[in-house]
Amino acid sequence: MKVYNLALIGFGHVGKALVRHLLLKREELRDRYGIEWRLTGVATRRMGWLADPAGLDADALLAGQLPSPPHALQNVEQWLEAAQANVLFELSSTNPHSGQPAIDYIRSGLEHGAHVITANKGPIVHAYQELRDLAKKKGKKFLFEGTVMAGAPLFSLYQYTLPATSVTRFRGLLNSTANVIIAEMEQGRSFDEALRQAQKLGIAETDPSLDVDGWDAAVKVCAIATVLMNVPLRIDEVQREGIRNLTPEQVKTAKAAGKPYKLVAQLERTPSAIVASVRPEQLNSDDPLAAVSPASMLVHLETDLVPGLMITLHLPEEERAGPDATAYDVMADMIRAISGEEVGSH
Numbered sequence: 001m002k003v004y005n006l007a008l009i010g011f012g013h014v015g016k017a018l019v020r021h022l023l024l025k026r027e028e029l030r031d032r033y034g035i036e037w038r039l040t041g042v043a044t045r046r047m048g049w050l051a052d053p054a055g056l057d058a059d060a061l062l063a064g065q066l067p068s069p070p071h072a073l074q075n076v077e078q079w080l081e082a083a084q085a086n087v088l089f090e091l092s093s094t095n096p097h098s099g100q101p102a103i104d105y106i107r108s109g110l111e112h113g114a115h116v117i118t119a120n121k122g123p124i125v126h127a128y129q130e131l132r133d134l135a136k137k138k139g140k141k142f143l144f145e146g147t148v149m150a151g152a153p154l155f156s157l158y159q160y161t162l163p164a165t166s167v168t169r170f171r172g173l174l175n176s177t178a179n180v181i182i183a184e185m186e187q188g189r190s191f192d193e194a195l196r197q198a199q200k201l202g203i204a205e206t207d208p209s210l211d212v213d214g215w216d217a218a219v220k221v222c223a224i225a226t227v228l229m230n231v232p233l234r235i236d237e238v239q240r241e242g243i244r245n246l247t248p249e250q251v252k253t254a255k256a257a258g259k260p261y262k263l264v265a266q267l268e269r270t271p272s273a274i275v276a277s278v279r280p281e282q283l284n285s286d287d288p289l290a291a292v293s294p295a296s297m298l299v300h301l302e303t304d305l306v307p308g309l310m311i312t313l314h315l316p317e318e319e320r321a322g323p324d325a326t327a328y329d330v331m332a333d334m335i336r337a338i339s340g341e342e343v344g345s346h
């Protein structure tokens with residue numbers, strides 16, 4: 001049985017959860033999918049480029065013990081070579097403004113001949129077509145289910161179950177952190193305490209102002225438009241207002257009046273324009289968006305042929321639930337990528 005060499009860029013909440021999932025599912029991956037793996041590369045800015053083609057000790061890495069690197073590696077290309085990577089997981093922090101350096105990492109992974117799987121939204125918004133075409137040219141997969149509503153199969157569900165439909169409109173809750181902050185403030189917590197709770201859950205971005213100021217939801221709107229609607233929407237085309245100016249008093253009063261705030265993302269395609277926005281809105285209590293638990297995410301898609309389809313990801317407010325769900329999507333993408341390889345191609 002082929003042993004797949006796995007290499008991770010980014011070893012934070014999602015990277016660690018992925019390694020935990022891979023260890024937990026090792027036997028099932030082997031027995032059910034024919035996937036035997038070893039971790040041959042891990043890289044972050046602080047850890048540097050660590051690689052060992054014989055396999056790094058995954059448990060030790062999770063326990064925070066770093067191996068002494070057998071080679072002094074300087075860049076992603078050297079590292080991919082040293083790791084002999086068959087699958088690159090790009091799990092570094094999202095940069096919504098340029099998608100970098102993740103785009104360069106993903107390009108290098110595909111050029112190296114690895115499948116690439118990411119939960120990073122930046123590259124989908126800034127380089128989707130280029131990376132998709134490069135993957136096709138190289139006969140490799142570029143998969144990104146974890147980027148939007150991680151844990152819910154949004155892109156694959158659409159691709160496999162809704163062929164020949166056209167998305168005309170969507171509306172949803174695409175950022176858990178903002179809605180957890182609002183819910184915490186409804187309970188009387190200050191803004192800073194509420195943000196700390198979201199960070200404790202592992203759902204906030206590395207720079208949480210991306211959640212608070214609506215960038216994360218906006219980048220997800222662009223990713224849905226780009227992938228599902230074939231509209232390469234730019235982030236500056238999304239009207240964006242975050243939750244920074246909401247006060248605990250305001251959200252408590254709104255909740256008590258039965259019109260709670262949520263950070264709502266939406267996009268509508270008209271014959272002449274695309275109108276996309278992210279902003280805090282007060283919802284009526286019978287609005288399906290008002291009914292989900294704070295960390296959960298939800299999208300209501302309208303298409304030309306199927307009038308309405310609601311996809312909900314239920315996330316309990318438990319530590320690691322968010323990163324665990326994201327890491328699940330990443331692992332599922334890996335199974336899809338490897339299972340799709342032609343027999344004899346490796």
Ligand SMILES: NC(=O)C1=CN([C@@H]2O[C@H](COP(=O)(O)OP(=O)(O)OC[C@H]3O[C@@H](n4cnc5c(N)ncnc54)[C@H](OP(=O)(O)O)[C@@H]3O)[C@@H](O)[C@H]2O)C=CC1
Pocket residue numbers: 009010011012013014015043044045046047091092093094101119120121146147148150202203204205206322323326
């Ligand atoms: N947490 C979640 O629930 C979800 C996260 N995501 C996405 O998954 C990705 C990872 O998120 P998460 O694990 O929570 O983030 P963390 O902040 O926990 O971890 C980020 C990791 O990336 C590394 N990193 C950051 N910048 C670079 C860089 N330029 N080069 C190499 N490594 C880098 C960091 O290490 P160092 O600082 O040492 O470089 C760290 O190991 C992000 O893109 C995020 O948007 C998507 C869906 C849900």
Ligand SMILES: N[C@@H](CC=O)C(=O)O
Pocket residue numbers: 147149150174175176177178203204205211216
């Ligand atoms: N920071 C994001 C994490 C998932 O994409 C969020 O809060 O939704």
